[in-house]
Every structure is written in C-alpha cells, then in structure tokens.
Amino acid sequence: MFKPPRFSRSAALALVITVTLIAGVLFVPGSLTGWAAAPTTFIWGKSGDADTLDNTVSSNGETSEVTTQIFNLLVRAKPGETDIEPDLATSWSVSPDGLVWTFKLRQGVTFHDGTPWNAEAAKFNFDRWADPKNPYHAVKGFDYEYWNDFMADAFKEAKVADPYTLQLVLKKPNAPLVYNLSIIAFEFNSPASIKQYGGQGIGQHPVGTGPYKFVDWVRDDHVTLVANPSFFRKGLPKTQRVIERVIKDNAARFLALKANEIQAMEAPNPDDVKVAMRDPNLKVGYRPPFNTGWVRFNMNNLLFKDIRIRKAVAMAINRKAIVDGLYGGYGEVADQHMPPTMWGRANVAPIPYDPAESKKLLAEAMYPNGFSFDFWYIPVSRPYFPNGKDIGTAIASDLGKVGIRARLQTEDWATYLKDRKTNKFPMFMIGWIGDNGDPDDWLGFFFPKFDATNAYLSYNNPSVFDKINAAKVATSKAARAELYAEAEALVMGDYRDVPIGHARVPLLMRKNVQGLVGQPDANEYMETVWQQ
Amino acid sequence: MGRYILRRAIALIPILLGVSAAAFLMIHLLPGDPATVYLGEHATPESIARVQHEFGLDKPLPVQYVIYLWDAVRGNFGESLDSHRPVIVEFWPRFPATIELTLGAITIALLVGVPIGILSASRPNSIPDRLGMGLALVGVSLPVFWLGLMLVYIFSVYLHVLPTSGQLGVTYSLTSITRIDVLDGVLTGNFAAAGDALRHLILPSVTLSTFSMAIIARMTRAAMLDSLHQDYIRTAYAKGLAGKAVVIGHGLRNALLPVITVIGLQVGSLLTGAILTETIFSWPGVGRFMYDSILFRDYPVILAGILLFSIVFVLVNLLVDVLYAFLDPRIRYA
Numbered sequence: 001m002f003k004p005p006r007f008s009r010s011a012a013l014a015l016v017i018t019v020t021l022i023a024g025v026l027f028v029p030g031s032l033t034g035w036a037a038a039p040t041t042f043i044w045g046k047s048g049d050a051d052t053l054d055n056t057v058s059s060n061g062e063t064s065e066v067t068t069q070i071f072n073l074l075v076r077a078k079p080g081e082t083d084i085e086p087d088l089a090t091s092w093s094v095s096p097d098g099l100v101w102t103f104k105l106r107q108g109v110t111f112h113d114g115t116p117w118n119a120e121a122a123k124f125n126f127d128r129w130a131d132p133k134n135p136y137h138a139v140k141g142f143d144y145e146y147w148n149d150f151m152a153d154a155f156k157e158a159k160v161a162d163p164y165t166l167q168l169v170l171k172k173p174n175a176p177l178v179y180n181l182s183i184i185a186f187e188f189n190s191p192a193s194i195k196q197y198g199g200q201g202i203g204q205h206p207v208g209t210g211p212y213k214f215v216d217w218v219r220d221d222h223v224t225l226v227a228n229p230s231f232f233r234k235g236l237p238k239t240q241r242v243i244e245r246v247i248k249d250n251a252a253r254f255l256a257l258k259a260n261e262i263q264a265m266e267a268p269n270p271d272d273v274k275v276a277m278r279d280p281n282l283k284v285g286y287r288p289p290f291n292t293g294w295v296r297f298n299m300n301n302l303l304f305k306d307i308r309i310r311k312a313v314a315m316a317i318n319r320k321a322i323v324d325g326l327y328g329g330y331g332e333v334a335d336q337h338m339p340p341t342m343w344g345r346a347n348v349a350p351i352p353y354d355p356a357e358s359k360k361l362l363a364e365a366m367y368p369n370g371f372s373f374d375f376w377y378i379p380v381s382r383p384y385f386p387n388g389k390d391i392g393t394a395i396a397s398d399l400g401k402v403g404i405r406a407r408l409q410t411e412d413w414a415t416y417l418k419d420r421k422t423n424k425f426p427m428f429m430i431g432w433i434g435d436n437g438d439p440d441d442w443l444g445f446f447f448p449k450f451d452a453t454n455a456y457l458s459y460n461n462p463s464v465f466d467k468i469n470a471a472k473v474a475t476s477k478a479a480r481a482e483l484y485a486e487a488e489a490l491v492m493g494d495y496r497d498v499p500i501g502h503a504r505v506p507l508l509m510r511k512n513v514q515g516l517v518g519q520p521d522a523n524e525y526m527e528t529v530w531q532q
Numbered sequence: 533m534g535r536y537i538l539r540r541a542i543a544l545i546p547i548l549l550g551v552s553a554a555a556f557l558m559i560h561l562l563p564g565d566p567a568t569v570y571l572g573e574h575a576t577p578e579s580i581a582r583v584q585h586e587f588g589l590d591k592p593l594p595v596q597y598v599i600y601l602w603d604a605v606r607g608n609f610g611e612s613l614d615s616h617r618p619v620i621v622e623f624w625p626r627f628p629a630t631i632e633l634t635l636g637a638i639t640i641a642l643l644v645g646v647p648i649g650i651l652s653a654s655r656p657n658s659i660p661d662r663l664g665m666g667l668a669l670v671g672v673s674l675p676v677f678w679l680g681l682m683l684v685y686i687f688s689v690y691l692h693v694l695p696t697s698g699q700l701g702v703t704y705s706l707t708s709i710t711r712i713d714v715l716d717g718v719l720t721g722n723f724a725a726a727g728d729a730l731r732h733l734i735l736p737s738v739t740l741s742t743f744s745m746a747i748i749a750r751m752t753r754a755a756m757l758d759s760l761h762q763d764y765i766r767t768a769y770a771k772g773l774a775g776k777a778v779v780i781g782h783g784l785r786n787a788l789l790p791v792i793t794v795i796g797l798q799v800g801s802l803l804t805g806a807i808l809t810e811t812i813f814s815w816p817g818v819g820r821f822m823y824d825s826i827l828f829r830d831y832p833v834i835l836a837g838i839l840l841f842s843i844v845f846v847l848v849n850l851l852v853d854v855l856y857a858f859l860d861p862r863i864r865y866a
C-alpha cells in the first residue's frame with residue numbers, strides 16, 4: 001500500500017559520524033578514565049559515606065575509616081591487634097588510688113595547620129568533649145556517644161602538668177581508661193582549627209596530626225587525603241594520596257576493584273570472595289574476628305529460670321554445623337563471649353552438641369515432650385550473624401529434634417533493639433562488635449546488673465557483677481584478666497547464653513597492594529599501604 | 533492557553549495535599565522511633581526526649597502534620613536523621629545528577645526507540661520489524677541489575693574503556709554551575725572533564741534507557757501503523773510524494789500524540805529516581821538517596837522525597853497535557 005522510505009546519503013553520513021563519535025568516546029585509553037589510579041594513589045572502596053569527619057561526635061564506622069588516617073589518639077590499637085601501643089602519648093602511668101592518669105606526650109609533633117601538639121592542645125580537646133557548656137561542645141544533631149559511654153561517668157578534669165605531660169583526674173577509678181582512649185572517637189583536633197571553624201564546622205574541616213591531610217569530601221562520592229610530610233612516624237605514609245571512594249553496592253564495588261578503579265575494598269559479597277581467590281590479580285585479607293553472636297535467654301521467663309532447660313537448649317544446638325554452613329567460611333565456633341583476640345578470656349570447655357543429653361535434661365525438668373515458645377532472630381546481617389534468619393531457622397530446627405518447638409519471630413531492627421530490653425522476648429539472638437581491646441567493653445556491657453524488667457539484663461548473679469566491678473577498678477592488668485576470666489567462667493557455667501560464632505571479616509585487594517593489615521575494629525591504618 | 537495551564541496547575545494542589553497527608557500518616561505508622569534513629573542506639577533517654585521535643589514528635593499527629601506543611605511551604609523539610617543536614621540541602625545537589633541521567637537515558641531511548649518504531653511500522657512483518665520488536669521485547673524483559681553489571685563487566689572490567697561507576701573521575705574537578713557535570717564541563721570550557729563526565733554517563737544511561745526505549749519503540753510502531761493506514765497517507769502517495777516524506781512528514785507527525793504521552797510518563801519515572809541503576813553505578817542521584825534513606829528509616833527525607841516526586845510527576849504530566857493542547861488544538865476546547 002505504501003512504499004518504504006529510502007534513506008538519503010545525508011542520513012548515512014549522519015550515521016557514520018554518530019558511530020565515530022561513540023567509538024571515540026568509548027575507546028579512550030583506560031588511563032584516561034578519571035578513576036584509574038596513578039601508582040602514588042591508593043583508592044579504598046567504602047560501603048557507605050561518613051556522616052561527619054568529627055569522630056568525637058560520631059559512632060559511624062564509615063567516619064572512622066577516614067578519621068583514622070587524619071587523626072591520632074593518645075594510644076592506639078596495634079596493627080592487626082586489639083592490644084594497644086603508644087600514639088600521641090609515649091608512656092602513661094596511673095596513681096595507686098587509680099584516680100590520676102599521667103600521660104607523657106610525644107614531642108615535636110605538629111597539627112596539619114602547623115600548630116603544635118602539646119598538653120595544652122590535649123586539654124583543649126578534653127575540655128570540649130567533657131563540658132556541655134564549652135563554646136565548642138554543641139554539634140547539632142550529634143551526641144558525644146562514646147564519651148558518654150566510656151568516659152563521662154568517671155572523668156573529672158584534664159590538667160596540664162607541664163607542656164608535654166597531661167593528667168586526667170577521675171572521680172572514681174576507671175581501669176579500662178587507657179584502652180578506652182584507643183577508640184577513634186578520642187581523636188585530637190587542632191585547637192586553632194576548632195576555634196576557626198567552631199564545634200559545628202570541624203566536621204567538614206578536620207585538622208589532625210595523622211599521616212594524611214584532608215583535601216576534600218564530595219558527599220556520597222569520595223574523600224581525598226594527601227600525605228602529611230611532617231608525620232611523626234618516620235618513613236610513613238608510604239603512599240602520596242589516599243582516596244576513600246563510596247560505592248554502596250557490594251557487587252559494583254567488586255567490579256570497580258576488578259577494573260583497578262579501586263585497589264582494595266571492604267564488605268564483599270561471599271560469592272565475590274570466592275571469585276577473588278581464583279583471580280590472579282586479586283587477593284583476600286581478613287580483619288581478625290572481633291565479634292561474637294549468641295543466643296540469650298530471658299531469665300525473667302519462668303521456663304528459662306531452670307538451668308536444666310537452658311543447658312538442654314544449649315546442648316541441642318549444633319553450633320559447629322551452623323558456623324561451618326552459614327558463616328561463608330569466615331566463622332569459628334564461639335565458646336565464650338569474647339573472641340580469641342581478647343585478653344581476660346576464661347578457660348572453659350566447649351558446650352557439647354548432645355541431643356540425647358538434652359532430651360534427658362528436658363525430662364528431668366518435667367518437659368519430656370519439650371515445649372513451645374517464641375524465638376526471636378535478628379532481622380539484619382551482622383558479622384557475628386551473617387544471616388539472622390538462616391541461623392535462626394537452623395537453631396529452631398535443631399531444637400525441634402529434641403522436641404522443643406521454637407516459633408521464629410522477628411521485627412524491625414530498631415524495634416528489636418528496644419524490645420530486647422523488655423520482657424517481650426523469651427529467647428533471642430544478639431551479638432557484639434568490639435569497640436576496643438578492653439574486656440570491660442564486652443563483659444562490662446553484657447553483665448552490668450540485674451533487671452527484672454529487662455530480658456537483656458535478666459541474669460542475676462551478684463558474684464559475676466562483683467568480679468566485673470572489681471576488674472573495673474583494679475590497676476594491674478594481670479589481676480583484671482583473672483577477674484574477667486572468673487566472671488566469664490561463672491556465666492558460662494550457668495548457661496546464661498549460648499555463644500554461637502565469631503567471624504573474620506574479608507577484605508579484597510589488588511595483588512600489588514602491600515602493607516594493608518586488617519584491623520579488628522575495622523579502622524585500617526593506610527599509612528603502611530603501598531603498591532608494588 | 534494561559535487559562536488552561538492555570539486551571540490545571542490549581543488542580544495540583546489537592547493532589548499534593550492528599551499525597552502529603554497519606555505519606556505523613558503511613559510513615560508515622562511504621563515502627564521505630566525517629567529520635568532513636570537520629571541519635572543512635574546508645575542514646576540516653578534524656579537525649580531522646582530532647583530530640584523528640586526539638587522535632588515536635590511529642591505533639592499530636594494532626595498538629596505535627598500542620599507544622600510540617602507550614603514548614604514545607606516555606607521550603608523547610610526538616611533535617612536528615614542520617615546526615616543531620618537539612619533535607620533540602622541533601623536533595624539539592626542530587627536532583628541535577630538525576631536530571632543528567634534522565635536526559636542521557638531518554639536521549640538514547642528516543643534516538644533508538646523512535647527509528648526502530650518507524651522502521652518496523654514502515655515494513656511490518658519484515659525481518660527489520662521482527663528484529664526491532666525482538667529488541668524491544670529484550671529491552672522490556674532484561675533485569676536492569678543484570679544488564680548494568682554485564683555492561684560494567686564488558687566495558688569496564690574486560691575492555692577497560694569506560695568507568696564502572698560514579699559521575700566524574702577523581703582526577704577532574706569542575707566549577708558547578710548547573711551541577712549537570714557534562715554541561716558544566718562545556719560551559720566552563722573544561723572539555724576534558726566534560727568528556728570524562730560523558731564517559732561516566734554512557735553505561736548508566738544505556739542501562740536505564742532500555743525499558744523506555746522498548747516502550748517508545750513499540751508505541752511508535754503501533755501509532756505509526758495506525759497512522760499509515762489512514763486515508764491522508766494514501767492521498768499523499770497518490771499525489772506522488774516520496775516514501776520518506778509520507779512516513780516522516782505525514783505518518784510520524786500524526787502518530788506523535790500517543791508517543792508523547794509515553795515519553796512524558798517515562799521521563800516522569802526516570803526523574804523520580806532510577807533506584808537500581810543509580811545504585812549499581814554509584815550515581816549520586818535522588819533514586820539511590822531515597823533507597824538509602826528508606827533503609828535507614830530517614831523519615832524526613834522519605835517524606836520530602838515522596839512530595840518532591842509527586843510534584844515532579846504531576847508537573848511532567850501537566851507539561852505533557854500542555855504539549856498535547858499545543859499540538860492538537862481540539863484538546864484545549866474539549
């Protein structure tokens with residue numbers, strides 16, 4: 001009916017030009033694409049963006065990954081460990097009554113703005129953190145969460161003993177103090193910078209003493225840092241420029257690594273770790289396990305007041321099968337609350353997997369046919385429980401084999417965290433990722449007291465509380481370690497919780513990346529990183 | 533025409549009020565306390581009470597809604613619970629990024645979809661028609677997530693010719709004028725940055741365009757087929773006009789109305805955020821931002837986003853209607 005149109009020469013020419021233009025844009029050399037890294041630049045692929053670059057008011061791990069490179073602390077975690085080493089303090093001591101901590105400060109250190117680091121600068125920062133009336137204290141939308149949790153209770157004042165000696169005076173002894181100070185939230189900003197930008201502004205203008213100086217922060221995209229030539233650790237940093245680039249999707253971040261647009265990354269998908277192991281251009285590193293997941297009984301619940309039932313539940317769970325099958329190859333079975341990287345652990349025997357003994361215990365407790373109850377699993381993925389639902393299902397399945405009928409339940413994570421502090425949950429999954437290398441950060445948080453209205457604090461053993469409180473004020477590390485170990489042994493003997501697993505956390509990097517050591521607290525030191 | 537536009541614009545007000553009320557109510561029915569999200573799980577009860585008071589969360593829901601509306605009218609959408617910055621400040625730089633991606637995607641969709649539709653309609657049931665419609669079927673069916681990752685794998689990982697993600701390489705810096713990087717590069721004479729921004733734009737645009745391209749191709753074909761069977765086409769041929777002049781000049785022009793509707797709807801969808809595409813390509817647009825905000829339960833951002841998207845959608849629809857009225861005067865008087 002109608003004739004098909006015929007395309008003219010001009011149309012053909014337009015087509016050729018278009019194809020040529022597209023080819024021109026496409027086939028530029030790889031080195032011209034903006035993200036291709038020069039050898040003097042190390043690009044780290046992050047899974048999220050910072051909320052501020054003032055870590056004193058943030059508990060966001062994405063913030064800490066950046067601020068670790070910019071700032072120093074009085075003491076810091078040793079590379080790859082939870083134990084501490086000197087940082088801006090070279091040595092420290094505590095008075096016999098445990099009320100005065102004296103820190104000898106490193107000399108000859110300057111902030112990135114050229115102003116000196118000394119006891120006055122340290123005191124300036126402590127004053128800002130501690131005093132809500134300090135003109136630089138208030139930061140809209142943020143709280144001094146770590147200060148409130150770890151320091152506020154015992155802290156009285158900071159004193160300048162001499163230009164390079166700082167004293168922290170306490171209201172009551174606080175033995176974990178020096179380990180607490182290794183948390184990146186206790187970083188030291190330049191007082192001149194704080195005065196210039198104000199407490200609110202330094203979150204966008206971080207000025208520290210660290211190996212890298214802040215250059216720019218494009219929100220949700222990247223943070224650029226450049227080497228500090230005056231860094232006090234001689235020979236470091238080894239790379240001229242570090243860029244922390246935000247690529248939130250795990251698969252996309254992995255592809256960027258394969259394309260060498262980034263040189264290392266965190267939080268890969270488990271399948272991508274397997275691919276990386278086979279890729280000749282990539283390698284896998286690990287953050288040591290610094291987390292524990294466990295099942296907690298609500299001991300305010302009549303059922304779980306009976307130790308025979310708690311023990312029956314514990315023995316019915318095949319923890320090894322769960323860790324082997326559901327932790328992606330990075331897990332290890334937990335036999336107590338603190339992971340093997342910590343000091344102060346107890347010498348306890350693992351809970352055996354013994355369904356027959358479990359049934360026997362149930363019969364003794366007058367439940368030969370088991371019982372039914374609600375078992376709450378976490379709705380999110382955490383290193384200590386990579387898949388809450390699968391692990392919860394496996395536990396429920398194991399319990400079913402001895403006649404215990406667990407009805408799986410969950411709810412929104414924020415609500416879950418709130419409800420665990422009520423008596424809503426008869427039994428539930430929960431865990432912990434360490435903040436620092438002191439056992440108080442673990443046992444002190446899990447067993448501070450008894451509370452009859454709170455499932456989380458439903459364990460009532462005054463001996464445990466006494467030991468933990470004594471460890472909090474003892475000044476000898478050996479004595480403290482013994483007290484924590486004794487407390488943990490009591491807790492485990494009571495089958496208060498059923499520890500399930502600890503997990504290493506994989507990091508992927510290009511084969512030529514050297515010196516990147518996985519940190520238990522997830523804040524790697526990039527000062528030692530270089531590329532072959 | 534002016535009165536028509538005004539009439540349509542006034543009709544938007546009840547729509548937006550309805551959307552805002554529904555969104556406000558639904559968000560407040562969700563579990564979780566915004567103050568706890570804002571301060572973190574270690575927040576003290578005193579801090580939570582203070583923030584609840586600061587944000588007016590301790591007031592009755594209708595009062596909160598009226599306050600929210602009053603603030604929103606003045607451009608104050610509250611503060612992000614995640615970044616602790618004003619919501620409007622968070623949206624401001626992201627919207628141009630989404631516009632850039634939308635323009636890229638819709639350009640590709642039009643450049644590919646319309647010719648395929650015309651070619652298919654001009655030779656129905658021929659091999660090019662079957663190929664074109666096959667391509668359209670593939671475009672509709674391909675999961676964006678899969679396609680995006682495959683394109684990245686081929687062009688970035690294997691061929692090393694295009695970047696995997698982002699809007700602009702870190703080695704480039706741009707003076708922001710429009711915040712549309714390609715345009716800013718050209719406007720400031722920084723052609724190297726413009727070229728890099730264009731390279732970053734290609735893969736996400738192609739990924740995002742496939743669905744729209746397929747829809748546009750199929751709609752163009754259907755409308756063209758209908759148009760090419762009209763009497764005026766036969767008359768045009770009878771007058772001795774060339775095939776191209778008939779198909780483009782008479783056929784396409786009359787087939788445009790339904791195609792414009794589809795394009796309008798597609799642009800509306802793309803502007804409100806291509807969540808998957810922006811996530812795969814780390815494109816700093818509103819889609820990914822909304823996705824993150826939903827995961828984080830960032831209520832003020834979600835609420836503002838719903839309102840913003842509603843406004844964009846109704847404005848695009850209004851624009852389509854106006855364009856309709858412009859193209860077909862009968863509509864103005866209907």
